[in-house]
Amino acid sequence: MDEALLRDLSPQVLGVLVRRGADFAAAEDAVQEALAEAVRRWDGGTPDEPKAWLVTVAWRKFLDARRSASARVLREVAVHREPSPGPAEQADDTLLLLSRCCHPALSPASAISLTLRAVGGLTTAQIARAFLVPEATMAQRISRAKRTLAGERFEQPGDVRAVLRVLYLMFDQGFVNRGSTGDQGPGDTDLAAEAIRLTRQLAASVPRDPEAAGLLALMLLHHARRAARIDPSGQLVPLPLQDRSLWDTAMIAEGVDLLQHALASDLLGEYQVQAAIAALHDDAASADETDWPQILEWYDELARITPDNPVVELNRAVAVGHVDGPLAGLRLIEALDPGLPRRDAVAAYLHERAGNRAEAARLYVLAARSAPSIAENAHLLKQAARLNRTG
Structure with a gap:
């Protein structure tokens, strides 16, 4: 029994039933029954058209369930003819x-x-x-x-x-x-x-939607750094300190290629812009070689596309801090909601760059209290301890 095949076909069959008008919950029940029957009957070999087989069985299960509900439902479904598997069932649902x-x-x-x-x-x-x-x-x-x-x-x-x-x-x-609770x-x-x-x-x-390609590119460009993001002890490694030799260069190349094709459509969206920013980080051979002026230009564009977005403004403040100096970045942060997630962590980072080590340490401790993961909490407390030791 090919369990991977069944997992791959399950959502496809569910999509067919939903497209035919089946209620979601009833359709999923029918698909699960069809999968159970496949497990029982496919021991002797997988049929030539496994998806068509599952669609046929699942649709029958769905109709049987409707017929047993009431006589009124029986009259409704009596006019339905079961579609035979064919080209129509190859549609991407x-x-x-x-x-x-x-x-x-x-x-x-x-x-x-x-x-x-x-x-x-x-x-x-x-x-x-x-x-x-x-x-x-x-x-x-x-x-x-x-x-x-x-x-x-x-x-x-x-x-x-x-x-x-x-x-x-x-x-x-x-x-x-x-990595926040150890390896999976x-x-x-x-x-x-x-x-x-x-x-x-x-x-x-949706091959003509550049934002779908942009989102996929964004995911790949971030995912490519994953092996370097958590060290063997489970500690979070910030981007500037990551071992870039651990980054997946093939995944980065795929992300950049997807992004270039999406940008060529000239229909700019927020995921394409975020992917462009991620690509600039991935392109830098070291943290010192990061093209912050170009990153800031992309954040300016992102702020235009998504106005009044505090998360974008917070991230843009980091870019401003690198281009115009940490005090300029801190002035932007002062206008943001004190309760904004990661605001204290970004402020701590900029204060440290400005030489305000005591204030940076205080803010790192404050940021750790609302960290979204164990790994990030430990990282922020470690930064505070480092500054307190050397302050």
């Missing part, structure tokens, strides 16, 4: 299914969980481990998400931007939390890698 999972009525956490379950083909246990929550908690979250979508009909894909946003959040959560064990889910896989599928289904 990735965007349709992602649109359903990323419905605006769902919270980001629920949208990510449902996407991993329905499109990623992961088990509830795997998703729970990725979110560091009990399996029962994750099962309830996914069930609530399905109930929220009950009765919704998605004949056409929804807003691609909403899908991109969920995939970006999924990647960010996986990238930030990777066998069977654990790498959220960042899964986000990249799903974004590849999405980019292939």
Whole structure:
């Protein structure tokens, strides 16, 4: 039994049922029943058209469930003829299914969980481990998400931007939390890698959307540094101190190529701009060779595209600090909400560059209290201790 094949086909079959008008929860139940039947019947060999086989069985399971619900439902489905597998079933339903999972009525956490379950083909246990929550908690979250979508009909894909946003959040959560509790064990889910896989599928289904390619490029350009981001002891290594020989140059090249093709469309979006900034960091042979003036130009463009975005303004302050001096960067930070995540950490960094070591140490300790991961908390406290020792 090829478990990898079943995992790959599961979301494809689910997408077919959703496109035919099946309710999301009922469609997933039907697909799970079809997969269970495949496990029982494919021991003798996989059929020539495994996807068509699963679609046929899953659709029958779905219709059987509807017929058993009530006589009224029986009259409704009696007019349906089961479509025979063929060219129509080869349509890419990735965007349709992602649109359903990323419905605006769902919270980001629920949208990510449902996407991993329905499109990623992961088990509830795997998703729970990725979110560091009990399996029962994750099962309830996914069930609530399905109930929220009950009765919704998605004949056409929804807003691609909403899908991109969920995939970006999924990647960010996986990238930030990777290493925060030690290396992942066998069977654990790498959220960042899964986000990249799903974004590849999405980019292939909307080849003329430069922002989908831009997001994929952004993920790859960050993911390429991952081996250098956490040291063997589990400590976070900031970008300037990373061993750049550990960076994945092939992944960087792919990201840059995707970005160049996206920028050629002349339809600039926020993910393309962020990818351009990441590419400039990846292109530098050392931290001292980073092209901060060009990075600042891209942050100016990002601020234009996403006005009143405090996170963008915070990151732009770092670039300003490198180009115009740390005091100029600190003046920009003063205008930002004191409760903004990472504000204290950035202020500490700029104060240290300005020579204000005592204030930098104080801010590093303050930033550690709201750090999003164990690794980042330890890193910030380590910076404070270093300054206090040498101050």
